[in-house]
Amino acid sequence: MKLSVDEDKCCGAGACVLAAPEVFDQRDEDGVVMLLVDTPGTDQHAAVREAAAMCPAGAIEVTETP
Amino acid sequence: MTEQVVRLPLSTDTALDAPAEWEELRDRCPVAHASLPSGDTAVYLTRYEHVRSLLSDARFVRPTAKDNAARVAPGGVGGAAATGSSSALPDRGEPHRRWRRRVGKYFTAKRMAALRPGMAAMAEDLVDAMVERGAPADLRAGLGFPLPVYVICDLLGVPAEDRERFSHWSDTFLSVTRFSADEIRSAHEEFVAYMAGHIAAKRAQPADDLLSALIQGSPDTEDADDAEGLSDDELVATGMGLLVAGHETTANMIGKMVSMLLDDRSRWEQLLADPALVRTAVEEALRFDANLGFGVRRYISEDIEIDGQLVPAGSTVVCSMPAANRDEQAFTGADDMDLSRLPNPHLTFGAGPHSCLGQALARTELQVVLETLLTRLPTLRLAVPVAELRKTEGLLVGGLREVPVAW
Numbered sequence: 001m002k003l004s005v006d007e008d009k010c011c012g013a014g015a016c017v018l019a020a021p022e023v024f025d026q027r028d029e030d031g032v033v034m035l036l037v038d039t040p041g042t043d044q045h046a047a048v049r050e051a052a053a054m055c056p057a058g059a060i061e062v063t064e065t066p
Numbered sequence: 067m068t069e070q071v072v073r074l075p076l077s078t079d080t081a082l083d084a085p086a087e088w089e090e091l092r093d094r095c096p097v098a099h100a101s102l103p104s105g106d107t108a109v110y111l112t113r114y115e116h117v118r119s120l121l122s123d124a125r126f127v128r129p130t131a132k133d134n135a136a137r138v139a140p141g142g143v144g145g146a147a148a149t150g151s152s153s154a155l156p157d158r159g160e161p162h163r164r165w166r167r168r169v170g171k172y173f174t175a176k177r178m179a180a181l182r183p184g185m186a187a188m189a190e191d192l193v194d195a196m197v198e199r200g201a202p203a204d205l206r207a208g209l210g211f212p213l214p215v216y217v218i219c220d221l222l223g224v225p226a227e228d229r230e231r232f233s234h235w236s237d238t239f240l241s242v243t244r245f246s247a248d249e250i251r252s253a254h255e256e257f258v259a260y261m262a263g264h265i266a267a268k269r270a271q272p273a274d275d276l277l278s279a280l281i282q283g284s285p286d287t288e289d290a291d292d293a294e295g296l297s298d299d300e301l302v303a304t305g306m307g308l309l310v311a312g313h314e315t316t317a318n319m320i321g322k323m324v325s326m327l328l329d330d331r332s333r334w335e336q337l338l339a340d341p342a343l344v345r346t347a348v349e350e351a352l353r354f355d356a357n358l359g360f361g362v363r364r365y366i367s368e369d370i371e372i373d374g375q376l377v378p379a380g381s382t383v384v385c386s387m388p389a390a391n392r393d394e395q396a397f398t399g400a401d402d403m404d405l406s407r408l409p410n411p412h413l414t415f416g417a418g419p420h421s422c423l424g425q426a427l428a429r430t431e432l433q434v435v436l437e438t439l440l441t442r443l444p445t446l447r448l449a450v451p452v453a454e455l456r457k458t459e460g461l462l463v464g465g466l467r468e469v470p471v472a473w
Binding site for chain 2: 015017
């Protein structure tokens with residue numbers, strides 16, 4: 001699984017951090033999303049998919065790799 | 067669009083039920099004509115994909131006073147929140163984004179998590195007081211209404227003794243029918259006067275709160291616009307925005323969430339047996355709430371097509387998030403409350419660039435309330451049949467007038 005985020009779209013809702021705190025964080029200066037890892041381990045996949053679905057701005061892109 | 071006109075607000079059997087019309091509208095008339103209590107007409111959206119995509123469309127924002135958009139209520143009653151505000155805050159584009167990021171950085175998930183112990187202590191105290199007065203009690207008056215305003219007062223650095231005044235102002239700003247235009251105007255004047263004094267005091271003596279931080283700006287930043295703090299007008303408008311957006315909404319949601327969980331007590335028992343479900347249960351309560359309020363308006367400033375139909379420039383669209391949240395195309399078993407539903411991309415906080423700034427705060431408050439009640443009052447139950455629960459009269463933010471409970 002590969003992850004990317006669109007900082008311009010991000011509205012700082014923090015839903016991703018609540019869903020997957022080991023993968024996402026928010027910058028202190030403006031609340032915009034930060035990726036802590038861009039290829040999360042399999043134990044994080046479910047939480048990452050939830051975070052992507054929950055993002056109100058659709059700013060998280062998940063690419064499932066075989 | 068058909069010629070049939072939907073009269074808003076739609077009625078329901080009990081205060082917790084969804085209007086019967088939603089399913090038919092989603093199926094057959096997802097882009098409907100509606101008439102509002104003001105007599106003005108609007109386009110009414112009920113499908114998940116349409117509501118989500120319009121709310122996410124940065125071209126369209128809430129109507130402003132100059133748009134001549136459809137009004138919710140007659141005669142301008144209902145204040146800024148109902149008529150479209152002429153607020154000091156930027157409402158679109160890059161200026162809106164800058165304002166949002168400056169304020170938004172105080173509402174990150176981590177900062178809200180840091181507020182959790184303080185919130186839990188406030189919730190404990192309110193439950194203590196409720197228990198001391200004895201059952202039956204009104205959970206709205208005892209816990210749901212005071213807690214969010216206490217939290218907002220803390221964020222703004224407002225002292226505890228002024229919390230009741232904030233409660234009253236907030237209540238007045240949001241009512242469409244309960245207060246006269248004069249009462250709303252005078253509450254507004256009192257609020258602005260109070261905030262002016264409060265802001266002056268914070269300028270003189272900054273403290274560790276949101277207002278002080280917004281006054282100071284970020285002197286370390288390279289960006290000149292961010293280095294400077296907000297103006298007094300912007301600060302008053304931000305305080306007002308937090309109160310209007312964050313108080314009654316959360317207060318009502320607390321009452322509705324608890325009522326929904328107690329309506330079918332097996333839900334409550336499921337949470338008692340597995341408290342780890344609190345997080346997903348809160349999201350499901352947010353999704354399942356059919357009495358969310360009127361919906362969010364968007365002023366259509368250029369022609370668009372929705373579901374192949376032209377929605378011409380000058381239209382006002384009402385996006386029904388609660389109808390969208392019950393869309394079977396988006397949620398399997400949409401009319402069942404599933405406390406472990408995952409993922410749960412409900413639209414209760416909106417979507418896109420204007421989605422609720424305080425959603426991490428609201429989520430944290432709702433989780434804290436639920437955890438506190440499950441621990442302190444495991445025997446909690448509704449003290450009246452659901453059919454006796456009454457909706458609040460205001461149109462903008464749906465809620466229950468009282469939530470009688472016993473334990």
